[in-house]
Amino acid sequence: MIPLRDDQPTFSTPFVNYFLIVLNVLVFLWELSQGHRALNAFMMEFGVVPHHTLAVLTGHSYDPAATAIVPLFTSMFLHASFLHVAGNMLFLWIFGDNVEDHIGHFSYLAFYLMSGVAASATHILLNQGSRVPSVGASGAIAGVLGAYFILYPRARVLIWFPPIFLFHVPAWLMLGYWFVGNFLSGTATAIAETSQTSGGIAFWAHVGGFVAGVLMINVFRERPHRYRYGTW
Numbered sequence: 605m606i607p608l609r610d611d612q613p614t615f616s617t618p619f620v621n622y623f624l625i626v627l628n629v630l631v632f633l634w635e636l637s638q639g640h641r642a643l644n645a646f647m648m649e650f651g652v653v654p655h656h657t658l659a660v661l662t663g664h665s666y667d668p669a670a671t672a673i674v675p676l677f678t679s680m681f682l683h684a685s686f687l688h689v690a691g692n693m694l695f696l697w698i699f700g701d702n703v704e705d706h707i708g709h710f711s712y713l714a715f716y717l718m719s720g721v722a723a724s725a726t727h728i729l730l731n732q733g734s735r736v737p738s739v740g741a742s743g744a745i746a747g748v749l750g751a752y753f754i755l756y757p758r759a760r761v762l763i764w765f766p767p768i769f770l771f772h773v774p775a776w777l778m779l780g781y782w783f784v785g786n787f788l789s790g791t792a793t794a795i796a797e798t799s800q801t802s803g804g805i806a807f808w809a810h811v812g813g814f815v816a817g818v819l820m821i822n823v824f825r826e827r828p829h830r831y832r833y834g835t836w
Contacts, residue, residue, distance in 0.1 A: 605763055607698050607778065608770075612759040616827075618701035620709045624716065625693050628741055631681050632689045650678040651737025654728040675737075680720040682739035692741045698761070699752045700745070706755055708827035715824055719747020719813045726812025730794070738806045743813040746786075750817025753779040786810040 635643055652675045659665035660672035683689035704712035723743020752759075757776035764770055790807030 605765055605778070605781070607695065608762045608764050610698055610702070610756075610759050610761045610775065612702045612756045612775075614701050614705040616705050618704045618712075620713045620716075621696065621700040621704050624700070624713075624741075625696055628681055628683070628689060628693060628696075632683050632686075635682065647682065647737045647739060650675050651682060651739040652676060652679045652724045652727065653737050654731045654734045656735070657728050658732055676721050676724045677717065679724060679737070679739045680717075680741050680744045683741070684739060688740060692745055696741065696745050696748065700748050702756060702759075703748050703751045703821075706751075706826055707821075707824040711824050711827070715751070715817075715820060716744050716748065718820060719750075719816050720744030722747065722816035723806075723809040723813030727806045727809040730790075730808045731806075738809065740806070743806070743809040746810045746813030747817030747820070749779050749782065750814040750819075751821035753783075753814075754818055754821050783811070783814050786814070 635646075638646065649671075656665065656667070657672040657675070660667050660669060683692065700712075700716075703715070707715060720741070720743050723746060724738070727738055727743070753776060757774065759775040760772045761775050761778045762770065762772055763778060786807045789805070790811055793804075793807060
C-alpha cells in the first residue's frame, strides 16, 4: 500500500520539508560513493547502536558521551538502500508539507528532530542488547505521520495497491493501518526474540516516533496568520 498524494491544501511553501528531503538524498548519494568497508564503519559510528548507547549513558563504557548522543541525530539522515530512502522521502513529501504549514518552519524542524530522537530512544529501550546500527529517517517521519493523523484525519489520500489498484482512503484509516501494522510487526519480532541480535526494520522506532508525534503536536501552536496568503 503506497501513498501517492493527499488532498489537504497548504498555505505556505514548505522550505524545511524540501531541505530535509534534499539533505537526505544528498547524504545517500555520498554513501554510494563510499567503499563497503568505509561505509560500514561510518554506519557503526553514526548510526544508533543500542548496546553502545546504553553502555555510554550508564557509565559502562569509557567512550565520550558524544558517541551516544550524536548518532541520535545523524542516524536519521542515513539510509541503507535506494528503496529505503525513496520510500521515506515519498512519505515525507506527501505528509510533511501540511504539518510544516500548520506549525511553521522552525517549529517543524524542531518537531521533526524531536520525533527522530523519540523514535531512537524507543528502539534503544526495546532492543537493549542489539549491536546492529539503526539508520533511517522513518522514525522522524513517523512523528510527522502521527501529527498528520491528529491534524487532518479526514484528508483523503490516494493509495496505490500494486499492481493495479488505485483508490482514495481517509488519512486516519491509512495512517492507522500503518501504525497498527508496525505495532503488530514489532510485537511479533519481540516474541520471536530476533530483535536483539539481527537487523531489519526497526518497527518499534516507527511506533515510538508516531506516538511522540501524536502527543507533541498538541504542544506546538498553529502558526499565526496561516490563511493570509491562501489562494482561491
